[in-house]
Amino acid sequence: MxxxxxxxxxxxxxxxxxxxxxxxxxxxxxxxxxxxxxxxxxxPSPKVVDAIARAATTCNRYPGVLGGALRAQLATYAGTEPDQIVIGNGSDDLIELIIKVFVQPGQQVLLPVPTFFVYGQATQVMGGVPVFVQRTPDFGLDVEALVAKVTPATQVLYIANPNNPTANLVSRDTLEEVLNRVNAMVVVDECYFELCQTTISDWVDHYPHLIVLRSLSKSFGLAGLRIGYAIANAQVVDYLYRAAQLFPVNTVAIAAALAALEDQxxxxxxxxxxxxxxxxxxxxxxxxxxxxxxxxxxxxxxxxxxxxxxxxxxxxxxxxxxxxxxxxxxxxxxxxxxxxxxxxxxxxxxxxxxxxxxxxxxxx
Ligand SMILES: Cc1ncc(COP(=O)(O)O)c(C=O)c1O
Known part of the structure; x- marks a missing residue:
């Protein structure tokens, strides 16, 4: 039957x-x-389009494992080490990967709202429970309210900085307070970093529970190719890559990203x-x-x-x-x-x- x-x-x-x-x-x-x-x-720039055309001729081969040569180049760009970089098929992919690694069914993900909808959706797909905390009237972080919602079941806190859809930026001081008071993985999504030039990626050695997300979709204009990366402590990176696919980004995307990073x-x-x-x-x-x-x-x-x-x-x-x-x-x-x-x-x-x-x- x-x-x-x-x-x-x-x-x-x-x-x-x-x-x-x-x-x-x-x-x-x-x-x-x-x-x-x-x-x-x-x-994209003509140099990126050329790199895409060249890479297209090699598509009979699998792409570089774990993002290949792009990993070292992104590390140089971000001022960090290659073993502190995870590459994904857009930062959406990494948002899901983080939940796969850190959230078991029934565990909680803290979300200051309004914010980017993918955090809540990825949490639910993995059987996690999104817990919403209202942002302040000007869409800043209400640190007291956030800390009050942390329970032993809280595994991850997602903060988009700047936030989508509200476009505002939270200061490094506020994020430092959050990192000092929240006993869970804290993901700071810096998808718009190049537009605001504010980052806390320099803190990943000091705070092992910090993961910074970046994307080549916005300022680099490569949304259609799906390239994102995370910066984190090497041990956290190791766990994330254990759950990731061996070929997280395709050959054309790798070539385009390498060329785009050179064409500042x-x-x-x-x-x-x-x-x-x-x-x-x-x-x-x-x-x-x-x-x-x-x-x-x-x-x-x-x-x-x-x-x-x-x-x-x-x-x-x-x-x-x-x-x-x-x-x-x-x-x-x-x-x-x-x-x-x-x-x-x-x-x-x-x-x-x-x-x-x-x-x-x-x-x-
Ligand atoms: C805050 C934030 N994070 C992540 C993403 C998704 O980026 P990607 O295209 O790298 O998946 C977006 C897209 O709008 C966003 O606004």
């Missing part, structure tokens, strides 16, 4: 049953203004453009009566409450105009009035502002 779907349903890991199904969402079309995914709007002038150019266009976009949004929070990232977090308009209908009205921003209304830790917009090219930003003015008119 072959099993039917009902039987297969009973075989599924129970921790997955409560999770929402994933949807692919609409395909991009050439006319769309897509500012919803926090991406860099500029393509191109990266810095893009960062300067984004930072100056961000200020302009912020002023223009404020000119329309919206509240925009201080941003240490390549995106802006916007509050629609001053217009007395929940974000959901506004985001939908923008979508009708083929303009995409990310709605954060009624997500964990937030009320009904928030959206996030990545800084696009000047043309995309202008297109968005025109569409926004038009959408606001249609909703008034």
């Amino acid at each position: 072959t099993p039917n779907l009902e039987t297969i349903d009973t075989w599924v890991n129970p921790s997955l049953r409560g999770l929402a199904p994933k949807k692919a969402g609409p395909e991009r079309n050439a006319q769309a203004i897509r500012l919803d995914k926090g991406e860099l709007p500029y393509p 002038a191109y990266i810095q150019d893009n960062i300067h453009r984004i930072l100056s266009d961000k200020l302009q976009l912020q002023e223009q949004l404020e000119g329309l009566g919206l509240q925009v929070y201080p941003s240490a990232t390549n995106f802006l977090f916007v509050n629609t409450q001053p217009l007395n308009l929940p974000s959901a209908p506004l985001v939908a009205a923008l979508q009708e105009r083929n303009i995409w921003v990310a709605d954060f209304g009624n997500t964990p830790g937030l009320g009904a009035y928030y959206f996030r917009i990545a800084v696009g090219t000047p043309a995309e930003n202008q297109g968005f502002l025109q569409g926004l003015a038009d959408a606001l008119l249609s909703l008034s």
Whole structure:
């Protein structure tokens, strides 16, 4: 007798049953203004494209084990040792890997909210329990509230710094206090490091419970290739690699990352453009009566409450105009009035502002 779907349903890991199904969402079309995914709007440098073309000819071979030559190059870039680096298929992959290594079913992961949704989702996939702690009204860390939630079942605390979606940065002093008071793994996700230049990666020798996450998706503009890395104490790195795949990143991604790390002038150019266009976009949004929070990232977090308009209908009205921003209304830790917009090219930003003015008119 072959099993039917009902039987297969009973075989599924129970921790997955409560999770929402994933949807692919609409395909991009050439006319769309897509500012919803926090991406860099500029393509990789010609040197990176050349490196990709060259690597493509060797794809009959497996990639370097544990990230191959990229590990030493990332260590040099981050000012650390190769045995303190773990490479993953995007930092999303590393977020899951950390939970695989440190969280058993029923154990807890502490999440100051609002924050990046992948932490909670990865926790649930592994059968862990996300424990939400509200951030302060300006989205800083409430250290007392965090410490009060730590129990013997708390295994990991995730802090995105700067935070996504709120874009704000927490000081090194605050993180030092957290590290001194929290008896669990503390993951500080520095996905936007190159945009804010604030890091605590220099503390991994001193704090063995600290893991710093980085990504080549944002400032390096390689989101499509999926390259992230972690910096941690060598023993923690050893445990993480035991649970990782032998080939965590593909050949093309390794070659592209090596070339991108060498082409710093191109990266810095893009960062300067984004930072100056961000200020302009912020002023223009404020000119329309919206509240925009201080941003240490390549995106802006916007509050629609001053217009007395929940974000959901506004985001939908923008979508009708083929303009995409990310709605954060009624997500964990937030009320009904928030959206996030990545800084696009000047043309995309202008297109968005025109569409926004038009959408606001249609909703008034
Ligand atoms: C805080 C934070 N961490 C991790 C990621 C995922 O990065 P990656 O593309 O390296 O998986 C994002 C993406 O938006 C993010 O905002």
